[in-house]
Amino acid sequence: MGRAVRYSKKREAVLSAIQGTDCHPSAEWVYQRLKPLHPDLSLGTVYRNLTFFRENGLIQSVGVVQGQERFDAVVSPHSHFVCNCCGTVLDLPGIEPGTDLDRTVSRQYGLAVQGHKLTFYGLCSSCANTQQNFKEEPL
Amino acid sequence: MGRAVRYSKKREAVLSAIQGTDCHPSAEWVYQRLKPLHPDLSLGTVYRNLTFFRENGLIQSVGVVQGQERFDAVVSPHSHFVCNCCGTVLDLPGIEPGTDLDRTVSRQYGLAVQGHKLTFYGLCSSCANTQQNFKEEPL
DNA sequence: ATGACTGCAAAGACTTTGCATCTTT
DNA sequence: AAAGATGCAAAGTCTTTGCAGTCAT
Numbered sequence: 526m527g528r529a530v531r532y533s534k535k536r537e538a539v540l541s542a543i544q545g546t547d548c549h550p551s552a553e554w555v556y557q558r559l560k561p562l563h564p565d566l567s568l569g570t571v572y573r574n575l576t577f578f579r580e581n582g583l584i585q586s587v588g589v590v591q592g593q594e595r596f597d598a599v600v601s602p603h604s605h606f607v608c609n610c611c612g613t614v615l616d617l618p619g620i621e622p623g624t625d626l627d628r629t630v631s632r633q634y635g636l637a638v639q640g641h642k643l644t645f646y647g648l649c650s651s652c653a654n655t656q657q658n659f660k661e662e663p664l
Numbered sequence: 665m666g667r668a669v670r671y672s673k674k675r676e677a678v679l680s681a682i683q684g685t686d687c688h689p690s691a692e693w694v695y696q697r698l699k700p701l702h703p704d705l706s707l708g709t710v711y712r713n714l715t716f717f718r719e720n721g722l723i724q725s726v727g728v729v730q731g732q733e734r735f736d737a738v739v740s741p742h743s744h745f746v747c748n749c750c751g752t753v754l755d756l757p758g759i760e761p762g763t764d765l766d767r768t769v770s771r772q773y774g775l776a777v778q779g780h781k782l783t784f785y786g787l788c789s790s791c792a793n794t795q796q797n798f799k800e801e802p803l
Numbered sequence: 804a805t806g807a808c809t810g811c812a813a814a815g816a817c818t819t820t821g822c823a824t825c826t827t828t
Numbered sequence: 829a830a831a832g833a834t835g836c837a838a839a840g841t842c843t844t845t846g847c848a849g850t851c852a853t
Contacts (some may be wrong), residue, residue: 531852552843567810572843574808581824589728592818592841596754606775620769622761622782630784636745639786643761643771647778670827670832691818706835711818713833730818731843 534557535566539574542585544598549605549614551593587614588642604643610652617645667735674698674705678713682723683737688744688753726753727783743782749791785799 542555550558556571575596578584587595587605591612597605602615622643623629631638648656684692695710708748714735720760726734726744730751736744743756761782762768770771770777 529807529853533808533852535809565810567812569811569844570809573845576844589842590795594842604769605770606773606777609778615773615775617769617773620765620772626759627784628759630743630745630756631786633759634745634754634756635789636754636784637787637792638745638784639748640786643780643782645766645775645777645780647770648776650774653740653776668828668832672826672833674834704835706834706837707817709834712820713821733817 535563535570536577538563538566539571540547540578540583540598543578543596547616549587549595549597549616551590551595553593571614574612588644590614604645606647608646608649608655609646610648613649613651615649620645673712674709675716677702677705678710679717679722679737682717682735686735688726688734688736688755690729690734692732725780729753741779743752743784745784745786745788747788747791749784749787749795752788752790754788759784 535555538559542558543550546558548554552568552571552575555575556566556568559566559571575584579586579596582600584596584598585600587597588607590607591597596613597614597616599616602621604620606615606617608611608615620643622641627638627641630636630641677698677771678694681697682689685697687693691707691710691714694714695705695707698710698782716724718725718735723735723737724739726736727746728734729746732741736752736753736755738755741760743759745754745756746752747754759782761780766777769775769780
């Protein structure tokens with residue numbers, strides 16, 4: 526039988542932190558966020574719990590953005606937008622690739638498809654404005 | 665004016681290595697591949713050239729797979745499949761999300777979309793067989 | 804009591820970078 | 829000769845892990 530799982534205040538806090546934000550946080554973000562409330566929290570614990578939650582399907586990875594893995598507490602299918610400039614990650618509800626594309630790929634290529642990620646890249650509004658300013662006031 | 669770019673044997677070799685395979689290599693793979701032919705090649709040079717090529721649009725990043733960034737010399741739009749078990753990356757030509765989805769996202773969310781990545785995850789044929797064997801012969 | 808969870812710090816893995824040297828132009 | 833490219837090794841980041849102590853059941 527599988528290993529028993531016990532309650533822990535830190536674990537609960539880590540999950541709440543992720544579920545309570547829409548910024549698709551990194552491990553470091555969660556750590557910084559919880560450190561004031563849990564002064565003895567360690568970064569290792571954050572990593573261990575993120576792995577635990579992902580393996581148990583409570584959160585999913587959005588992928589690695591600018592060197593840091595980002596997580597999402599929303600596990601229902603939806604796409605993301607990543608700002609190439611500041612690394613902000615946004616949800617794009619309603620944006621999905623063609624219907625049942627997983628099955629299409631599975632059949633067409635004979636692969637055991639388990640899921641997919643659709644991620645858009647570009648500049649968020651804020652960074653787009655900054656870039657514009659640079660254009661208007663070249664060095 | 666921009667900085668001049670000069671020819672270099674190593675740079676050419678790095679690009680050829682990527683263009684000459686469909687395995688979507690990592691920096692380490694390129695390094696190991698070229699080391700016998702260029703005994704004085706350094707890993708730093710591989711990284712510097714990969715960055716150079718990506719910034720100049722000669723290659724693109726497929727994303728980080730099992731901790732290593734993977735590259736693709738095919739920069740025309742196409743999707744990928746990543747094996748969650750062995751990390752193999754496959755091209756999926758012909759698989760694309762809905763027509764002009766970039767523009768749809770751009771309009772619907774007011775974002776400056778520059779592109780997207782559509783990646784499927786699952787088990788490749790080889791790993792799927794292995795998993796099956798495990799099922800058939802449980803511990 | 805048992806064994807899961809944690810803090811701490813060391814180790815690991817991947818990537819970047821400073822500087823002297825070599826190469827291209 | 830000027831400036832870009834490289835080798836080497838050190839440093840930088842992010843993440844994982846071993847171990848002893850703590851906490852939940």
